[in-house]
Structures are given as structure tokens and as C-alpha cells.
Amino acid sequence: MSRTTPNRRSVNRALSVLALLALTAGAVTACSDHASASEHSTSPSTISSALPGTSRAGGAKLHMIDNGGHRLAFHVTQGHGPTIVLDSGGGEDSSYWKDLVPKLHAATGATVITYDRAGLGRSDVVPGPWKVESAVSDLESGLQQLGVTKNVTLVSHSQAGEIATYFAKDNPKMVSGALLVDANLPPFFTDEEIARLVAFSQPQVDAAKKDPDRPQNRQLISTAESFVSTNKAYHKLTWPDAVPATVIVSEKTPFDGSPEDAQRWRDAAASFVQDGPHRTLVTAKGSSHDIPKDRPGLVLKEIESMVATQH
Template sequence: MGKISQFLIINQNKIEILQKGQNGTPIIILTGMGCSFDEWYEVTESLSKSNRVIMFHRPGLGASEIGHGVRNTQTVVNEVSEMIRLLKLSEPVVLVGHSYGGLCVQHFVKEYPEKVAGIVLVDSTSVDLKVLDDLNVPVLNEGSTDEIWMEKCRAYSQMKREELRGIINPTLTEKQKLLPNDIQKRLMNFQINPSLYEAMYSEISNWKRDGEIIKNLKVYLDIPLIVISRDKEYTIKFGTMDGLPEWELRLFEEKWQELIMNQVNLTLKSKFYIAQGASHSIHFDRPDIIVQSINEINSLFI
């Protein structure tokens, strides 16, 4: 079950790979935008007891080289396909995607359905994410539009690590403080990497266009899928505790859950679960439901 850290050369970039476990159907987990695979420690520790689990840091994240290419879902699809080839994964894999990683999973399965045995989407970005821009939520949008995030990412990408440390002041959540010390240190350093923000700038620049491209890939899929949504009421409750207007939160969360529920239409074999008591970071709040869902997909192949 030991952790194997290594690097692969993909598209001439050195890419950081995490592998745990050696048996069972391979599970590839794609993280959200700007997220480290170390955040998934609890999930991967559990899954690796019965399966080979593989994660990677997209170019610019962690110790992966940023390179010079455009960061979009098509690029990630190509990288995952090459990773599968280099790791000599001859059998179809279970693909898990959280947030932006889920958008990449939706793209991958439409291009390479023969390489996928099952899918778990964890509060995944929707191919229709642009409709969120039409919501009348001025307070929620204050400081958090794509344009504002891109401006921040562009500025951060041009700073030195210590300059970023002073501005971002990286901290850990209470749940992250329960992780092993080496993981905590990696998570702190992960946030002050200028290339992280260069990658995020490119991903944000392209993700709405990516959503349209994925929607237009008309592919008949008959692959087992589980869609997991965050808890709408839980998210609204904590948003109001931060001083955000409840009516805006409710409008946004109802639309978000609608978009998540629509993802069951990706295949003919799908289920939908709500992760009770979980925010967008379901892998922290309810790792059990992710493990349960992956094991449920896995049980189809035993």
C-alpha cells in the first residue's frame, strides 16, 4: 500500500505522480483547480488497501513543470491518456474528478470511453457553468468573477515565492492540521508556487469554452456513473455565518445543484448522491461517501 512518488515526462514536461496500492482496478483521481493531490490523503489511504490509486499534479501545480502550452480540458485529456500509456495501464480505469477535475473527466470519457470502466463526479464543474454568470448575486460576485480571479492569478504568477507567502499567508484548515506533518508542509508550500497561478489563469481563461466543446461531443455512453453533490443547506448555513445574504446563496446553490443533477445524463447508468454535511470540499468533509461511491463502481467488476 506504500506511497510511490515519481515523475513522468509528458509533453516534454516533468510531471509529479502519486501512486498508492498495487491491486484491483486502477483509480485515477483528478483534483480541482489549484488543488493538491495531498488534500486527498484520507481518500487515497482508504482506497489503496484494495486498489491501485493514481493522481498527478497538472503542469504548474506542485513539482510539475508548467511548460508553455495552453491549460484547458483538452490538454488534460491528452496528459491523462499519455499517463495511462506510460504507466502501462492495460485495463479500463475508474475516473474520479472533483470540481474542475470533473470537467476534465467529462471531456476524457467522451474522447476515450473505451479506457474508462466507471466514473465518479464529485461536485464537478458543469459544462453549463456559464449560466452561473447570469445569476443576480452581486455580493457573491464581488471579488470573485472570472475576470477578477484571472487578474489576481496573473499578478501572483509574476511574484517570488516569499512575496506570495506574505500576501497569501497560507494556512491550514482544522481538518488539514490532522494530516501527517509532511503532508501539511507540502500543502503550505503548494499555495506559494507562482506557476500554480499561471496554470490557474490559463484554466479559468478557457473553462467556459471547454464546457461548450464538451457539450458538443455527442457520444453515446453506457458507463457506470455516480454523481455526488455538496449539501446545499449546509453550504448556505455557513455562507450566512460569513455574512453573505441568504437569498443570494440560495439562488446560487439551487442553480449549482441543478447543474450537478444534470450530470447524471452523461451516461445511461447513473446514480445521484448528496453528501450530507459537506461543502464543495467533499473530500475533506465526507471522504467516506467518495470512498463508498468508488467502491460501489468497483463492485461491478468483481
């Protein structure tokens, strides 16, 4: 594996490490084997009404949303009743969910929204360190401009768990429930674990800085710049008791190759579930960190269950 131009898998693993988990020695070795705001419910007419800069691609309609001078791509598959928002992990854009969206829409009839966080997909780059507060603001602004104000089910993978936690804390009446898919959870980010993650990921960060214009490298660098302060603050955060949450933890965890970190990841998921009401823990047997790819049927089943229970 080249240290000057790390491949996509390497960078995304490092993002997962920094943005949410850890890049272990085993993960580094593995990558060389792969060369490659009202209280009214949202009606169908609300989202389908044209916004500036919209277009349609397949079954989804693209809305370019402005927030503070930068534009973000939101992809809306129109339905009725509740709204399901799919948020991908570090280094991934909305295309991560492309196989799941049509199945989810067909199974639930709900409106399904995916989006590209700043600097990914069709969304504008925002210079500087990654800030979870900015990411939450982008999601809030997008949903507000789309007319989504309640009955939202969040489906958040990996780094997006941090966004979901802040979003649910700020908008408990808007979020009906959340599915946290091998997500970053506050109990995991102890001072000791943060230091381990920084050490694990430093070689990939150094390599990324040699080619900083590549989108994945840019995301890794910006995440690294704020990683310590962001996750020290995140460790103190609590999930709102009023918002039900199902946690799906992968059997292999993001730390396949580091038994100590893998156990800490599993323990954090169990601790999160035990620390509040209306929380459920599910283990994705045989799955890597990429549960939506490895076990899409399980993810679909749990989303359907959450939507049926809450609406």
C-alpha cells in the same frame, strides 16, 4: 483580504469558480475569515517496473512521466486488479488525496494513482491558457506509460470533471466507471452562467495578475484566459452511455451564498444523471464543495461500491 496577494483559499475558490464553478460574493467574503493502449489488463508488475525518474515516498511510488516535452508527477500505490485514478480540482495537486489514498487502498486492494496536473505539485509548468485537451493528453500519456489500459475507475473532483468527461468520451472501453465529486458537468455551463462566473471571478483574476509567479495565481490566470471558449464547448459535450457514473453533489455547493447559482449547480447534477443510463445521484448532506475533506467516508463508500460493481 489583500487584493494584491490573495491567499491560497481565495485563489483556489476563484479557480473553482472559473475552472468549474463560481466565486460568489458570499465566497469572497468567506475567504477573508480564513487568513490563512492494448486490451490487456494491468498486472502489478506492469506499474511497479521502474520508469526513468522514479522514487518512492511512503506507500506510493513517484513516476515522472514525459508528455510532449514536459514532465508530470504520477504517484502510484501498487495493488492488484482495477486501477483507481484520483483527480483533484482546480488549483489542487495530488496531496489533496493524501488522507484518502491509504484508506482506499486498504479497503479495495486496488492500485491507486494520484497525479499533479501541469504547473502544480512536482509537475512542470506549461505556459499559456489552460486547455482541457492538453490535460486529457497528460492523463492518457501517464496511464499509458504506466501500463494502465483498462479497468480504470475515475474519481474526479471539481474542475477534474471536465477532464473526466473528455477522457471517458475518448476511452470508453478503458473506463469502467466514474465518481464525479461536486464536479463540473456540461449542463451547468450555459452562456448565461458562463457570463456570471466570469463577472464573479474577475476581481480575483485581476489581483492574481499582480503576482503571476505564484503557482495558484498562475493557474487562475491560465484558466481565465480560456474559460469562455472552453466551457462553451464543454456545454455541448455528452457523457458516454457505456460508462457508469455516480455524481456526488454537495449540499452547500460551490455557491454557498448565492441561492440562484447553487440551485443551478444542483439542477445540472440532476439533469446530467437523468440524461443517460447507469447514472446515480448522491447528495453529501452538510458538505461544502470540498466533499473529499468534509465527507471522506461517503466518498470512500461510493468508490468501493463503484469498484465492486464494475469488477
